[in-house]
Amino acid sequence: MSEHESEHLTGDPRPEENKLQSEARPVSNSKNDPKDHSRRVFLFKVSLLINGAVGVVLAVPVLGYLLGPVIQKKNGYHSWITLGNVNDFPEGETRLANYRNPSTTQWDGQTGDIPCWVRRVSGNQFQVFAINCAHLGCPVRWFSESKLFLCPCHGGAYYEDGERAAGPPERGLFEYKYRVAGAKLMINAGEMPTLSTPASSPSANFVPLEKIGCGSCKS
């Protein structure tokens, strides 16, 4: 007991524990025999197992929530968007156009407005290029005089038809699939194009709408 008191004075942080242990010892025989111990060890292992199981069950919704953007069903992001009137784009020229991304939230603000380059080759023949350089996604700029797209980040250059001209890109510009519906130019878009994410849905129909739409009127 005197030992405990001296510990009190030196400020032993766990006097209560010590007291409990020393007091418990003489009467503990009935509660501390090996049988009880092995039962408690077993129960402890069971408790670990239960917690593991609860953890796994909990992990399902947690991972499902976290990986939500990854396991979204395929082609869920893309849809057909009207880019503007066909006549807004003069033949033989390349113009900047903007569209609102099909899947946005209110708080996306300006980031939901996506630009793209529209080249009207002739008549209803278009090429719609993503703004993102095929190298690392920076915004390419069109220079009509030299007929080149130039990237400000690492100096990638593309010809007017989107082919790679020079610099670090390993391919040409990303291209959207388009349709001409009456007087409207539509593109299939909804995702930032990268080397592994497509500008347009791979299953989007590439046939110009005039042909689909007029299938009935022709006959």
Add this chain to the structure above:
Amino acid sequence: MQELKKSGLRKLGMGVYDWFEYRLGLGKPAMDAAAHPVPASSASWWYVFGSAATVLFALQIMTGVLLALVYTPSASEAWNSLQFLNDKVALGWFLRALHGWGSDFMVAIVLIHMMQVFMFGAYKFPRELTWIIGVFLLLLTLGMAFTGQVLRFDQDAYWGLGIGASIASRVPLIGAPLVHLMLGAPIIGSATLSRFFTLHVFVIPGILLAGIALHLLMVLRLGINEWPMPGRVVRKSTYEAEYHKLTEKEGIAFVPDGAWKDAIFAAAIVLAVMACAFFFGPFGPTGQPDPTIIQTAPKPDPAFLWIFAVLSLLPASLETPIILIAPVIIIGAMLLLPLVAGEGEKHWARRPLAVLMVTVIAVSLGIFTRLGITTPWSPVMNAWSSDIIPPKLLHEATPLERQGALVFQNKQCRNCHEVAGQGGQRGPDLDSVATRLTEDQMVRQVLQGGGNMPAYGNALSPSQTTALVAFLKTLRGNDLRPAQDASRALGNINPPESTRPGEQIPSGQSHLSKESPASGKP
């Protein structure tokens, strides 16, 4: 009487302390840890960087919490809330500046700390794990720097995310899921910003705090590295006894004998951050995060400029493998270093390879960072319309040559090619192009491109090409001799023009030799 009062107060104070200490029990171990003996040699100005990094981290937490009082992590409002902080909130600009400069200082100090630890061999036995945790702390610090740049949600942040997503997309097989996981949505937007906010404010700081605590505990447990001496070799069997003897023989208490240098350096660093913040102000935000504003030249923060430079200099065919494999090798090498070289000499004089490595790495990082600032590979987008045509180039020029100078300007050749020190540096400067290329070679180069130059065949009419090449032919540097077509010279067809009237017509392959190889010596 006063003595009595004083001792009474002291008694009261001690009583309060004891009340807490009895329940907490932290005081004694903390004091023991503070006063633990360290080798006198390690109480050096070289040993202050670790504590300075910790102090900077504390500063970052404090300023970060204060900024979070106002900052709005929403794609539509983040930029506005930063402007609001800069202009409307009292001292908001200063807090932003402190946090921004604190971040740059922290990255720099962590790197210096790492370099010092490497040069002093402090990663060797028994401190291998301390180094390995330190490597993760460096990566987490860089993670904080990148996510922090994203939270400054401006044009650079927006396109920086585009670069990040494009890099992620290069991972084989799981590229697309990685991009979606990173962006949280199909495009860069609010989901992306919220993700990076969570990383920057909750996830990474939490891991950093735990990591720093562990790192510090290990320094206390294993003792600070002694000042290395040539010939004092680390052996696992003997090191700990030697270190123990050293601290016993010439050990001093860390607090106060050793710690005053740390404290003074920490104060100086915080003062330096404050001075930079006060005099240079906060970083940005630059333009609004509106992707439809494409008149922008995105650039990363200083810590990543070297990566920016490397990415633009890699050949296209090697880019993906290098982007994916190099980080694994670099980080792997840093992690394995103490396990491979856990014993042996600590002193730099006996480790020439280590000195060479640090020198090469430091110089390379410096060069690439410098290139990242000047971006010579980027076309100067407005050079064609804003750079003047040097008058001396138009002096005594024929109308055709003047027309060519206009073509040169209008077709944006200037964006990539310097003339008289103005213009882009993407391609070679053209001050003396006519001494390197013959007329035919110039026509071919312009029309077909090659050597990283696009072909201009579609963008130039024949008359424009003729005029352009006529102008280029006048660019002969300091009135040097023009390039000649050797095969034509040999056959005496279309003999090259001389630069000065009355000069002997050179006929050889080289303009250095006056004699034609055909008519020359046997």
